[in-house]
Amino acid sequence: MGSADVPDIVIGRLPIYLRALNFLLEEGKEITASQELADKLGISSAQIRKDLSHFGEFGKQGTGYEIRYLREQLRKILKVDREWDVALVGAGDLGHAIAHYGNFDRNGFHVVAVFDHNPRKIGAKMGRFRILDSESIPTVIQDMGIQIAIIAVPAESAQQVADTLVEAGIRAILNYAPITLNVPPGVQVQYIDPVVYLQRMTYYL
Amino acid sequence: MGSADVPDIVIGRLPIYLRALNFLLEEGKEITASQELADKLGISSAQIRKDLSHFGEFGKQGTGYEIRYLREQLRKILKVDREWDVALVGAGDLGHAIAHYGNFDRNGFHVVAVFDHNPRKIGAKMGRFRILDSESIPTVIQDMGIQIAIIAVPAESAQQVADTLVEAGIRAILNYAPITLNVPPGVQVQYIDPVVYLQRMTYYL
DNA sequence: TAGATTGTTAATCGATTAACAATC
DNA sequence: TAGATTGTTAATCGATTAACAATC
Structure with a gap:
């Protein structure tokens, strides 16, 4: 199981990130930071940034992540941007x-x-x-x-x-x-x- | 979460071992080996032996594990020897x-x-x-x-x-x-x- | 005894984290 | 500009595996 590239354990966390982003969006938030997600999920902000870095650069220094955009990217990565x-x-x-x-x-x-x-x-x-x-x-x-x-x-x-x-x-x-x-x-x-x-x-x- | 001693990830595998032992017993087996469990569960036999070694010595060289005994030990460790x-x-x-x-x-x-x-x-x-x-x-x-x-x-x-x-x-x-x-x-x-x-x-x- | 398998050590492998330059 | 936070590197930490002496 698991393709060569990205570790399974990283893939396993992406749905958790996605779930948290959905939650933040429903709360009316538009921007978040790795630290905010980390606090919510009980994991380190470094790990979140490292996990995401396997797939691209989705944030902006000094600002954080545009939630809607990051969510869309995660949905594509996980192939849940479809039915x-x-x-x-x-x-x-x-x-x-x-x-x-x-x-x-x-x-x-x-x-x-x-x-x-x-x-x-x-x-x-x-x-x-x-x-x-x-x-x-x-x-x-x-x-x-x-x-x-x-x-x-x-x-x-x-x-x-x-x-x-x-x-x-x-x-x-x-x-x-x-x-x-x-x-x-x-x-x-x-x-x-x-x-x-x-x-x-x-x-x- | 997790006490100092045994890693959470080891504890997490014990119920899987326990489940496999129950299965083997129902099949009428009395003895098993780390390699047999490993094959069934898709993990390495060394890992199974190492995991168990955190808690004691449950097997016999040359023979393997008495299933009923190992199951009882795991049940005690996991505290599922009660209701x-x-x-x-x-x-x-x-x-x-x-x-x-x-x-x-x-x-x-x-x-x-x-x-x-x-x-x-x-x-x-x-x-x-x-x-x-x-x-x-x-x-x-x-x-x-x-x-x-x-x-x-x-x-x-x-x-x-x-x-x-x-x-x-x-x-x-x-x-x-x-x-x-x-x-x-x-x-x-x-x-x-x-x-x-x-x-x-x-x-x- | 010969064969098999454990428990354990040491080596390897991989994942997490700390730290910081880059930059918004 | 000053402050904040990313993406990434290198260090640390921890888990897995290979190998084998012990021994049933």
Whole structure:
């Protein structure tokens, strides 16, 4: 994972910067400085400037950064200056919440297909979505040219679902199943396992 | 954040190891080796051994690790060899999914109180939970001695909720709101913003 | 014993930070 | 101009990895 040039860890921080810029804009701010962002995010201003310097010069000495401009640049870098179609596999409680999560649409990620393999659910509606048969994953994904998928199935079936998705052409997977997936090089995976996050905190309690 | 001794980044990997051990046990395995774990998790065997060496010697030369024993040790280290009560703030779609997420209970994290400030929801049932008034957060948290909270409210109210929680004695927050929280030293925060994870992948597409 | 794998050391690699010249 | 803040360099810090003696 990760192209040769910019470290993954830097890429990983850009969405956080982007989120902070959105926040500042909503507050009515037009200009910010690395120090202001640093204070808000709890990281050093030097790191923010260094991270940004991988991609260009976006600020002005003595002044700081024009928020709207920097945001636009970050959006281009992250390729979120466009709309992305997303496939969702798993129509349980979690899938339901994901399908109806407003922040996805607000940020240009649109769930356009929901799959489940439970015969009782296939064909039924979940909110505004018609639940599709998991069997149709390959054809639907290929026909619609979807590149991003979200896995919200039990751990037992997650690897198999991932295999099917990758085979169908998916290149980025957001995995909610509590299991490390095995995928070929070039396929991105990000993990969301809330239990892991809780366990990272109990150590300190 | 982070005590002096063991690096945060090491603590962060322990839950992943623990998850893998559970998986191996379910597969019926009794013994494993750092190399086997490494292959499964996509990290180096040296790193796994080094991480574990911060806490003791859990393996046997020539053989590897007794899975059940290593799991027990990790559970003790992470303090997940016990049950934890959790408060949930926000009874929307997301809160609903969180409250009913089976993996929490299965891993010793028990949602014992659900709060919302919407008068239409207060007093109503959400699954097996009676929704409590956010106003009662301080008293309920203190009376029940809850240390861990999950925030599932809109970004606009998340900081205010966090302040209330911290004031009430919460020491670990799992934050689903897309905003970086400001909390005093000693209070743990972990973030789950699915949009951030998606944006970390689009860069590579 | 021979083979395998740990725990640990030392080397390497990479990330963060401090500091400051450049400049708005 | 004086003050502020960037972009960047070099130094520091920390994490990862390679290698191997110890030993099961």
